[in-house]
Amino acid sequence: MLTFRGVRKSYGDVVAISALDLTVRPAETTALIGPSGCGKSTLLRLAAGLVLPDTGTVTFDGLALSPATIEAARHRMGYVIQEGGLFPHLTARANVTLLADHLRRPRAWIDDRVESLRDLVRLPADSLARFPTELSGGQRQRVALMRALMLDPDLLLLDEPLGALDPLIRADLQRELRAIFGSLGTTVLLVTHDLNEAARLADRILLMNEGVLVQDGTFADLRDRPTGSFARRFVSAWDAP
Amino acid sequence: MRLATVALALLVAAPAAAEPVRVGSKKFTESVILGEIAAGLLRATGAEAEHRRELGGSRILWNALLSGEIDVYPEYTGTLIQELLADAPGDLSDPAVLSAALASRGLASTGRLGFENTYAIGVRQDLAEQRSLRSIGDLAAHPKLALGFSNEFMEREDGWPRVRSTYGLEALNAQGLDHDLAYRALAAGEIAATDLYSTDAEIAHYDLRVLQDDRRVFPEYQALLLVRADLDPAVLEALARLRGAIPPQTMIGLNARAKLERVPEARVAADFLATLDVTADVVETGRAARVLSTTVDHLELVLVSLIAAILVAIPLGIVAARRPRLGQWVLGGVGVLQTIPSLALLVVLIPILGIGAPPAIAALFVYSLLPIVRNTHAGLTGIPTPLIESAVALGLPPHARLRRVELPLAAGSILAGIKTSAVINVGTATLGALIGAGGYGQPILTGIRLDDTGLILEGAVPAAVLALLVQGAFEIAERAWTPRGLR
Numbered sequence: 001m002l003t004f005r006g007v008r009k010s011y012g013d014v015v016a017i018s019a020l021d022l023t024v025r026p027a028e029t030t031a032l033i034g035p036s037g038c039g040k041s042t043l044l045r046l047a048a049g050l051v052l053p054d055t056g057t058v059t060f061d062g063l064a065l066s067p068a069t070i071e072a073a074r075h076r077m078g079y080v081i082q083e084g085g086l087f088p089h090l091t092a093r094a095n096v097t098l099l100a101d102h103l104r105r106p107r108a109w110i111d112d113r114v115e116s117l118r119d120l121v122r123l124p125a126d127s128l129a130r131f132p133t134e135l136s137g138g139q140r141q142r143v144a145l146m147r148a149l150m151l152d153p154d155l156l157l158l159d160e161p162l163g164a165l166d167p168l169i170r171a172d173l174q175r176e177l178r179a180i181f182g183s184l185g186t187t188v189l190l191v192t193h194d195l196n197e198a199a200r201l202a203d204r205i206l207l208m209n210e211g212v213l214v215q216d217g218t219f220a221d222l223r224d225r226p227t228g229s230f231a232r233r234f235v236s237a238w239d240a241p
Numbered sequence: 242m243r244l245a246t247v248a249l250a251l252l253v254a255a256p257a258a259a260e261p262v263r264v265g266s267k268k269f270t271e272s273v274i275l276g277e278i279a280a281g282l283l284r285a286t287g288a289e290a291e292h293r294r295e296l297g298g299s300r301i302l303w304n305a306l307l308s309g310e311i312d313v314y315p316e317y318t319g320t321l322i323q324e325l326l327a328d329a330p331g332d333l334s335d336p337a338v339l340s341a342a343l344a345s346r347g348l349a350s351t352g353r354l355g356f357e358n359t360y361a362i363g364v365r366q367d368l369a370e371q372r373s374l375r376s377i378g379d380l381a382a383h384p385k386l387a388l389g390f391s392n393e394f395m396e397r398e399d400g401w402p403r404v405r406s407t408y409g410l411e412a413l414n415a416q417g418l419d420h421d422l423a424y425r426a427l428a429a430g431e432i433a434a435t436d437l438y439s440t441d442a443e444i445a446h447y448d449l450r451v452l453q454d455d456r457r458v459f460p461e462y463q464a465l466l467l468v469r470a471d472l473d474p475a476v477l478e479a480l481a482r483l484r485g486a487i488p489p490q491t492m493i494g495l496n497a498r499a500k501l502e503r504v505p506e507a508r509v510a511a512d513f514l515a516t517l518d519v520t521a522d523v524v525e526t527g528r529a530a531r532v533l534s535t536t537v538d539h540l541e542l543v544l545v546s547l548i549a550a551i552l553v554a555i556p557l558g559i560v561a562a563r564r565p566r567l568g569q570w571v572l573g574g575v576g577v578l579q580t581i582p583s584l585a586l587l588v589v590l591i592p593i594l595g596i597g598a599p600p601a602i603a604a605l606f607v608y609s610l611l612p613i614v615r616n617t618h619a620g621l622t623g624i625p626t627p628l629i630e631s632a633v634a635l636g637l638p639p640h641a642r643l644r645r646v647e648l649p650l651a652a653g654s655i656l657a658g659i660k661t662s663a664v665i666n667v668g669t670a671t672l673g674a675l676i677g678a679g680g681y682g683q684p685i686l687t688g689i690r691l692d693d694t695g696l697i698l699e700g701a702v703p704a705a706v707l708a709l710l711v712q713g714a715f716e717i718a719e720r721a722w723t724p725r726g727l728r
Binding site for chain 2: 048049050071072073074075077079081082083085086087088089090091098099102131132133134147157
C-alpha cells in the first residue's frame with residue numbers, strides 16, 4: 001500500500017528522518033509514536049507528499065510519489081490534522097464537499113455521500129450548515145474526518161487528530177474511530193504521542209526516536225518486550241491505565 | 242453595400258468637420274481671460290471651439306501645443322525667448338527670427354495683442370502727478386522716496402540691483418517686504434513705489450501709475466496668441482482680429498473685474514468682445530451643475546484608475562506571495578513608485594500621455610498599486626500554514642486552491658487594501674486639475690487663484706464627503722461579503 005525505501009529527509013542541518021525502510025500494510029491501522037521531534041510527523045508529511053524525500057522513494061499503491069503523481073494520489077488519501085484544518089470561510093458541509101465539487105461529482109452522489117458519512121461519524125444534521133467557529137472541538141474533528149473520507153480514500157493519514165480535545169471527548173472519539181476504521185477496512189497511518197491512544201486504535205505500533213525506527217510491532221510486543229534502552233525508557237515512562 | 246459606404250464616408254468625414262478648435266490657458270487669471278476671449282471670438286465666427294482652462298504652466302501648454310493636443314494658447318515673448326525657445330539660434334528679439342523659430346516647430350503667432358506683462362515699478366497716481374514721475378529714471382531726482390519691493394525682486398539680479406545701476410538710483414532707499422503687504426503699505430502711504438506685473442489688477446484698484454522702462458531693464462513680455470500653423474486659415478484670420486486689440490489699461494481692467502470683482506472670466510471676455518462688436522454667448526452654470534460636472538470628472542479619475550489598479554495589483558500580489566524572492570522585487574518596486582512626488586510623476590507622464598485625464602489616471606493608477614499589492618501579499622502569506630497544507634493535502638490543484646481557499650481567506654485584507662487606495666485616490670485626484678483633468682481640484686485651483694474661499698470649498702467639501710462615502714461603502718461591502726465564519 002505505502003512503502004518507504006531508503007528515505008532520508010533533513011531540514012537544513014537537522015535530520016528528521018534518516019535511512020528509513022517501511023511498508024504500511026493494507027487494511028491495518030498503523031500508529032507512529034515517539035517524543036516530539038522524533039520524525040513521526042515528517043513521515044506522515046512524506047506520505048501525503050507535503051514534503052519530498054532528499055533521497056529514497058515513497059511509493060503509494062505501486063506509484064512513486066513525485067510532483068507529477070502526487071495530486072492524483074492525494075485524491076485517494078484522506079488527511080486530518082490536530083485542529084482539523086477546516087477552512088473557516090466555508091460551512092462544515094462546504095468543507096466536506098470542496099474537493100468533490102471541484103471534481104464535478106454528481107450532486108446526488110455528493111448528497112448521498114455526505115448523509116452516509118454524517119451517520120458514520122455521528123454528527124448532528126444541523127451542524128453541517130454551521131461554520132467551523134460555530135462547532136465544538138469534537139464536532140470539528142468529526143467534520144474533518146468526513147472531509148477526509150469523502151472520496152472513500154484507500155489511505156487515511158491522521159496527524160494527532162484528537163490532540164486538541166479534552167480527555168472525555170477524546171476517549172469517546174477513540175472508541176468511535178476504532179469502530180469506523182474497522183467498518184471501513186481502510187488503511188490508516190496515525191501519528192500520536194500518546195501510547196494509550198496508539199494501544200486503543202492501532203494494530204501495529206512504530207516507535208520512532210531521532211529520525212530512526214526503534215521498534216515495530218504490536219502494543220503487546222512494545223509493552224512486554226521493548227527493544228533497546230530508548231524503548232524501555234519510553235514504555236516505563238508510560239503509566240498503564 | 243452602398244449604405245455601408247455612405248456610413249463609412251460619414252464616419253470618416255464627420256470628425257474632421259466637427260473637430261473643435263481647442264484653446265488652452267495657463268493657470269492664472271489673465272491667461273484664462275485671454276483663453277475665453279479667443280474661444281468666444283472663434284465661436285462668434287461660427288467655428289467650434291472649446292476652452293481647456295488652467296492646464297498648467299508654460300512648459301505644459303507649450304508641449305501640448307507642439308503635440309497637437311491644443312491648437313491655441315496665450316503666451317508672452319519673454320517666456321518664448323528666455324525659456325521655451327532658449328536653445329534656438331539667432332537673436333529671437335528680432336520678430337522675423339522668432340517667427341522662423343516658431344515655424345520650424347509647426348507653430349505661428351497671430352501677432353501681438355497690444356500689451357505686455359513684465360516686471361514694472363508702480364507709484365501712487367497722486368504722488369506721480371505731484372512729482373511728475375513718468376519713467377523709472379525720474380525717481381533719481383527724489384532720493385527721499387521710500388521704496389518697498391518684494392523679496393524676490395530685491396534679490397533677483399535682473400530685479401532691483403539692475404534697475405538701480407541702470408537708472409543710477411543708488412541714493413534711494415529700498416526695503417524688502419511681502420508682495421501683498423507692499424500694496425497695503427502703498428495704499429497707506431508708507432512707501433511710494435513697489436514692483437508689480439504691468440497688468441496686475443491692483444494697478445487699477447490702488448490707482449497706481451506704471452513707470453516707463455525707457456532703458457529696457459526688464460525683458461519684453463509681449464502677449465500674443467500661439468497657434469498651430471496647420472490650423473484652418475479661417476481660424477487664423479478670426480484670431481488675427483485680436484492683434485493690437487488689447488492695450489495695457491484694458492487688460493488691467495479685465496484682470497481687475499475677474500480678480501477683484503469676482504466676475505466670471507467668460508463674462509469678462511464676452512463684455513470685452515462686445516467692444517469689438519463681437520457677440521459671444523456666455524453660458525453661466527449654477528453651483529449645483531458645476532458640482533455635478535466636477536463630481537462626474539472626479540469619479541471617472543478615481544474609478545478608472547482604481548479598477549485598472551485592482552486588475553494589475555491583485556495578480557502582482559499573488560505572484561509576490563507565491564515567489565518570495567520575486568516578491569521582494571515586486572513589493573520594493575511598487576514601494577519606489579509610491580515615493581515619486583505626484584507633480585514629478587505627472588510631468589513625466591505628460592510627454593507620453595498628453596494632458597487631461599489620461600496622465601492623471603495613470604498617476605492615480607501608480608499610487609493605487611502599493612496598498613493593494615501589499616495587502617494581497619500580506620493576506621495570502623498570513624494564511625495559517627495548517628490551512629494551506631490541508632488544502633494541498635486535499636489534492637486541490639494550485640489554481641483551485643487559490644480561488645476556493647486562499648483568495649477567500651485573504652479577501653478581507655485585499656478589500657482593506659482597495660479601500661485604502663480608493664480613499665487616497667479621492668484626495669490625490671484633486672491634483673489632476675493641475676494638468677487639466679478636471680475634478681474637484683478644478684474649483685480648488687481656481688479658488689486659490691481668485692482668492693475665493695467659496696470656490697475652494699466647492700471642491701474641498703465634496704472631495705471630503707466623497708472620501709467618507711467611499712470609506713463607508715467599503716465598510717458596508719466588507720460586512721456584506723465577509724462569510725459568517727470569518728467574522
